[in-house]
Amino acid sequence: MAVAAIDVGGTKTRVEIFSGREKPLGSTTFETPRDGDVAGRVGEAVLALAAGERIDAAAAASPGPLDPRGGVILNPPNLSREWWGLEFAGRMEEILGCPATLENDANLGALGEAVYGGGRGYGSVLYITVSTGVGTGLVVDGVIFGGSRGFAAELGHTVITDDERVCGCGRRGCVEAVASGTAIARRALETGWAPQDGGEVTALAVATAAASGDRRALAVLSEAAGYLGRAIVNFVYAYDPEVVLLGGGVAQSDLFMRLVGEAVDAEPIMPAFRGVPVERGALGERSVVCGARVLAERLAKRRA
Ligand SMILES: [Zn+2]
Secondary structure (H helix, E strand, O other): OOEEEEEEOOOEEEEEEEOOOOOOOEEEEEEOOOOOOHHHHHHHHHHHHHOOOOOOEEEEEEOOOEEOOOOEEOOOOOOOHHHOOOEHHHHHHHHHOOOEEEEEHHHHHHHHHHHHOOOOOOOEEEEEEEOOOEEEEEEEOOEEOOOOOOOOOOHHHOEOOOOOOEOOOOOEOEHHHHHOHHHHHHHHHHOOOOOOOOOOOOHHHHHHHHHOOOHHHHHHHHHHHHHHHHHHHHHHHHHOOOEEEEEOOHHHOHHHHHHHHHHHHHOOOOHHHOOOOEEEOOOHHHHHHHHHHHHHHHHHHHHO
C-alpha cells in the first residue's frame, strides 16, 4: 500500500510518498502553483514521484478555511483568489484514480504531532503553529476535532486583548493579530526597531536579537509570548488537553518557548488545571505532511 501526503503551503508545496515504513519512499518540494489548477499540478507531481507505483489514497493540507468533507478550498485570505471554491480533492481523485481528501494544515500538523511527534502517548493534543498566522488543531484520541462543518479549531481568531490591532479576519485583538510572526515583525517596526545587521525585520530577527541581549527586541518578543501564554491558559480551560505543542517558525526560538512557558506559569489558574506541559512539537516543518500521511493511510484502509 502506497499513499501520497501533500502539504500545500502559501509559498512551498511538499509531496511525500509512503509505503508502510517510517521514512518516505520519495519526497519533493516545489513552489506552490498560483493558478486555478493547483490540484491538478500537485496530482501530476505525485504521479511523477510515484514512478509507476500504485497510489492507494492521497491527503492534502492547505491553509483554511476549507470544507474537508467536500474537499473544497473556500476563501483563504492569504491565497490566490483563483483557488477560492476549488474542488481540490475531486480534482486529485480524477488525476490519481484513487480516493483523496483535503484538510486544514494546522489540523494535520496536530494529527502529525499526535501520531508521530511530540504528542505520542497523549490522549488529547492541542497544537498551535506560530508563523505567518496562528493556526491551531485539536486531536482527541487520534481524531481531529473539526466541529460541525470541519472548520474547528480556529483558536487564533479568539480575542485575547483589547489591543486595537486588526486581524486579517476583521476582529481586533485576536491571538493571531498580537502573537503571530507577522504581528511580532509589525510590532518591532512600530517601535522603530531594526536588526543591527541592517537585514529585514522578521519575527526570527527579533527573536535572535532578543536572545543575544537586545532589550527592545526582547520587549517585543515578550509581549507576544505573554499574549500566547494567556491564550494557552484559556484553551486549557476550554479543552483540557493533555499536552500543548507549539510549532511554526517562531516556536523554533528557545527564548520564545521559555517566555511562553513563563507567561503560562505567571497566569493565575485554578490548581486543578495547572501543570499541562507546553512543549515544542517534535516534527518541525514536517508535522503537516506527517498528518497528511496518517489521514491518507486511514483513507486507504477504509477503501481496501
Ligand atoms: Zn482574527
